[in-house]
Amino acid sequence: MKTLPKRIAVNGGGYIAVEFAHIFAGFGAEVTLGCRSGLVLRGFDPDLREEVQAGLGKHGIAVHHGVPEATRTTDGIEFRIGDHRQQVDLAMAAIGRDPVTPGLGLVEAGVQLDAAGAITVDEWSRSNVDHIFAVGDVTGRVALTPVAIREGHAVADTLFGNRPTPIHHHLIPTAVFSQPAAACIGMSEPMARDKGHDLVVFRARFRPMRYTLSGRDENVLIKVIVDKATDKVLGLHMVGPDAPEIVQAAAIAITMGATKADLDRTFALHPTTGEELVLLR
Ligand SMILES: Cc1cc2nc3c(=O)[nH]c(=O)nc-3n(C[C@H](O)[C@H](O)[C@H](O)COP(=O)(O)OP(=O)(O)OC[C@H]3O[C@@H](n4cnc5c(N)ncnc54)[C@H](O)[C@@H]3O)c2cc1C
Numbered sequence: 001m002k003t004l005p006k007r008i009a010v011n012g013g014g015y016i017a018v019e020f021a022h023i024f025a026g027f028g029a030e031v032t033l034g035c036r037s038g039l040v041l042r043g044f045d046p047d048l049r050e051e052v053q054a055g056l057g058k059h060g061i062a063v064h065h066g067v068p069e070a071t072r073t074t075d076g077i078e079f080r081i082g083d084h085r086q087q088v089d090l091a092m093a094a095i096g097r098d099p100v101t102p103g104l105g106l107v108e109a110g111v112q113l114d115a116a117g118a119i120t121v122d123e124w125s126r127s128n129v130d131h132i133f134a135v136g137d138v139t140g141r142v143a144l145t146p147v148a149i150r151e152g153h154a155v156a157d158t159l160f161g162n163r164p165t166p167i168h169h170h171l172i173p174t175a176v177f178s179q180p181a182a183a184c185i186g187m188s189e190p191m192a193r194d195k196g197h198d199l200v201v202f203r204a205r206f207r208p209m210r211y212t213l214s215g216r217d218e219n220v221l222i223k224v225i226v227d228k229a230t231d232k233v234l235g236l237h238m239v240g241p242d243a244p245e246i247v248q249a250a251a252i253a254i255t256m257g258a259t260k261a262d263l264d265r266t267f268a269l270h271p272t273t274g275e276e277l278v279l280l281r
Contacts, residue, residue, distance in 0.1 A: 005089035009079035012094035034068030045188035123166035175244035183247035186235035
């Protein structure tokens, strides 16, 4: 785009929609986000979703719920969602991506695809045809850059490095670069309950000291989900400045099987935002 559209509608409630809404609003556009469910970021922990949605509002982004439609008119685009109608200059769809597998000869080679056209693979990234492997988004597993890279490494190690390396897609840290940013690793509270865990949930909402001193309205949410029987940390969810950095570091401990007692016996590094992680009681 050579010029910045003044009024932009973003259709979608996933992380790409949320991030682009913030980017456009940051450039000064008037932004509307149309999202099907009541809260953005379906699949994330409900507390994190609420906090990110509140952040959208604080940045002047109007969020409407329902099934959005956009129609080109003589003077722009009409964006409709529920009872809400609005003229915009640009409508962006961020409602997911499908693999572009037709035309590659996969069907002719006998490679099995799923309903969305993704290549079905096993834990070795091997398709149903023995000598055909696939990694990354095209396999419809977890569509993230470090996951694609790790899958590729694992295949190379297995085939050429004499190190058989299967891939398991659990405990993948992930972030949403909203304002404030959000990040998490492990299970959300509903997911952990659905899996039958008896939980202890620790939650803190606070304003980090540096923002107390400067008077900035920046809050942090930290939520730690613990399995009552084993004391293992099942999930860490965070919203606030530096959340992705903190979650990436904490991901090492959680991947190693950290318990709540391990967090508790870790000394706090004061004054930081991350210290709250070891001070939750
Ligand atoms: C807007 C957006 C933001 C994102 N943000 C993040 C993020 O913050 N963090 C994160 O981890 N992930 C993010 N992702 C996801 C990430 O980009 C993907 O998961 C990652 O790029 C997957 O890597 P890949 O190699 O499988 O596929 P791709 O990176 O899509 O690479 C596939 C390549 O194959 C090429 N290609 C396609 N068809 C053919 C063909 N027939 N012949 C030859 N070449 C072909 C394409 O041109 C492309 O270069 C984001 C994605 C989007 C769309």
